[in-house]
Amino acid sequence: MDQHLGGGFVDINTVHRYRWPTRRNDLRLAPGETFLAGGSWLFSEPQPAVTGLVDLTALGWPPVETSARGLRLAATCTLAELASLSGTGWTAEPLFRDCCRALLGSFKVWNVATVGGNLCLALPAGPMIALAAALDGTLEIWRPDGTQYTLDAIDFIVGPSQTVLERGDLLRAVDLPARALTGATASRKASLRPLGRSAAFVVARRDPDRRFTVVVTAATRHPHRFRFDDLPSRHELRAALDTITTWYDDPHGSPDWRRAITLHLAEQVRADLAEEAVPR
Ligand SMILES: Cc1cc2nc3c(=O)[nH]c(=O)nc-3n(C[C@H](O)[C@H](O)[C@H](O)COP(=O)(O)OP(=O)(O)OC[C@H]3O[C@@H](n4cnc5c(N)ncnc54)[C@H](O)[C@@H]3O)c2cc1C
The missing domain is CATH 3.30.390.50 (CO dehydrogenase flavoprotein, C-terminal domain)
Incomplete structure (x- = not known):
């Protein structure tokens, strides 16, 4: 399995299974499987334990949903989609671009890297956690047993490359309140x-x-x-x-x-x- 990103091709030659989920039931991970969002990190270094990929982009979630309550960013919303958001009428709108710019990737990275992937990767330099925490974001997390819960974005990351997610948990969306x-x-x-x-x-x-x-x-x-x-x-x-x-x-x-x-x-x-x- 390979993908062309920024500098060149990166192979993950342990992968022999690739799934395109269409509904929530398809999101249960088999041993060796992992969620794939933009792949800008997954394809950037060897993943010896990964034998299967579950491509979240196949779910077709709308990247941004607006309502009187605020904005819902799908986990699969790309940085490019977020940065190009305009005309929302919210005064905090410029912060979307500022936070995307804090990730110094090429346009190729911006076009695939997702809000959810950035949060779940949990690098200290992940700008989407800064965005979500500064705008009082709430994260919706789907558990493999079919339940879900929400939590304050500030509580999601517990250390470098460490989140509260357990194996098979999926970040579905970030909700930013109108307030x-x-x-x-x-x-x-x-x-x-x-x-x-x-x-x-x-x-x-x-x-x-x-x-x-x-x-x-x-x-x-x-x-x-x-x-x-x-x-x-x-x-x-x-x-x-x-x-x-x-x-x-x-x-x-x-x-x-x-x-x-x-x-x-x-x-x-x-x-x-x-x-x-x-x-x-
Ligand atoms: C040139 C370059 C510069 C970069 N600079 C930065 C930087 O400054 N700061 C930074 O933080 N990162 C940086 N990155 C790393 C990475 O590109 C970003 O963090 C990006 O946002 C990851 O998103 P993705 O959608 O590509 O994630 P992927 O690579 O697809 O996935 C990343 C991880 O998150 C998991 N995952 C993805 N989505 C979900 C979900 N919804 N639920 C549960 N798990 C999920 C995946 O299984 C995987 O373990 C950089 C990468 C490159 C190539």
Whole structure:
């Protein structure tokens, strides 16, 4: 099984079974099977334990559904589809593009990589977790026994490449409530190299009722979210961020540097949103 992505062909020569599910019952994984969404990670490195793929894109879920309650992003919504979303009327709309841009893939990656794949891969630099957590997203998870549950996006990722999902669980959708979509948003990203993976990604939201939310990802082992009743002072924001103890350490940045740059970026998004005309 191979796919052409960005730089070249990547073979997964252990795969001998490929399924196109059409209904929920088809989603029960057999031993060795795994869910395939865009494949931008699955086909990027050897997967010796994978002998079968279940292609979620065959389910034909609408990528984005709008209603008075807000927006529902299917797990299979691609980054390209999300980034091109316009005319929703929500003030938070620019954040979709900002978060997609935080993933520095070519257009080929953007055209296949999905919201769900990004969340389930759970890299600290996964920008879809920042988006979902900053907009108070709720995740709908389907269990193989036919049940389902929802959970706050901030609770989905428990560590690098680790989510709450158990074998066979499927992320169906991310629901973004209208209340959060009416906020003004700002984001900042830092990398060691101009085209490097995010070492720190900070997203903030200020609501019409003045409340302020800030989310830190990429710099930490799992996402952190802080809420304030009004715009925090520089000191209050810093005191909140100083409670973080899970600064991440990998070739994209040391924990000390990540902490320092996160404080800097957080102050920038705070300043951006301080200038927003928020009615009292
Ligand atoms: C050049 C390049 C740059 C990249 N940069 C980044 C980056 O900056 N940040 C980052 O986070 N990632 C990055 N990636 C990794 C990857 O492309 C993205 O995380 C992408 O969003 C993964 O989505 P996908 O749909 O391609 O997932 P896939 O590769 O199809 O799947 C990823 C994993 O998630 C599981 N999965 C997928 N969908 C579901 C679902 N709905 N329910 C349950 N399990 C599911 C799959 O079984 C698999 O284990 C990069 C990749 C490339 C090639």
